[in-house]
Amino acid sequence: MPVDTDVEKLIAALAEAVISHADELTALDRAIGDGDHGLNMRRGFEAVLNQLPSLAGQPLPEALKAVGMTLVMTVGGASGPLYGTLFLQLGKELPAGANRQQVCTALAAALTALKLRGKSERGQKTMIDALAPPLEAFQQGKDPVAAALNAAEATIPMQAQRGRAAFLGVRSIGHMDPGARSSALLIAAAAAVAAQQP
Known part of the structure; x- marks a missing residue:
């Protein structure tokens, strides 16, 4: 995600990716959670879209921080603080x-902040599982989108160890983590916009 990315296009793409998949995310969450992940995320990113005219004139780091604050204030459940932390920290670190290395460093810092906020690590069937592999792929010059989508799929056989899904125990096995899926969607949307940059 280059810093000179068109801010308006990027934020619009992120929001549209979530909003257009809200029903899918809700269905995934209904299987192992509260069933409100898609609804909450759609509400948050609709609020982000409403702010798009003002966000479009800001430098990317400032826009990301603004997105993070909006998500914290409008997305219910655990997703608001988690996604808010991700965007806020990325904006602060970027x-x-x-350059590419600094972008990698900022992404790594945001992931670390997310782990601390959620008290979770890779392998526990959370959004971390769909964020760590694409970061590694990006650092190695590989395709982060494929890594993110494959990583979200890889949460299906996992047993949840964090969040409401953890209460299901073995019954959480066989379902994709909704946070991992929404994370993968955001990564794919960001990568598509970045690929259009000169």
């Missing part, structure tokens, strides 16, 4: 005119 310097103006960042």
Whole structure:
């Protein structure tokens, strides 16, 4: 995600990716959670879209922080603080005119902040499982989108160890983690916009 990415296109793409898949995310969450992940995420990103005119004129780091604050305030459940933390930390860590290595560093810092906020690690059937592999792929010059989508699929055979799904025990096996799926959708949307940049 280059720092000179068109802010308006990026944020619009992120929002539309979530909103257009809200029903799918809700169905996934209905199987192992409260059943409100898609509804909550749609509400949050609709609020982000409403702010798009003002966000479009901001530098990318500032826009990301604004998105994070909006998600914290409008997305219910655990997703608001988690996604809010991800965007806020990324905005804080991303310097103006960042090079590829600095982008990697910012993404890694955001992932670390997310782990601390959610008290979770990779392998526990959370959104972390769909964020860590694409970061590694990006660092290695490989396709982060394929890594994210495959990683979300890889949560299906896992047993949840965090969040409401953890209460299901072995019954959480056989279902994709909704947070992993929404994370993969956001990564795919961001990568598509970045690929259009000159």
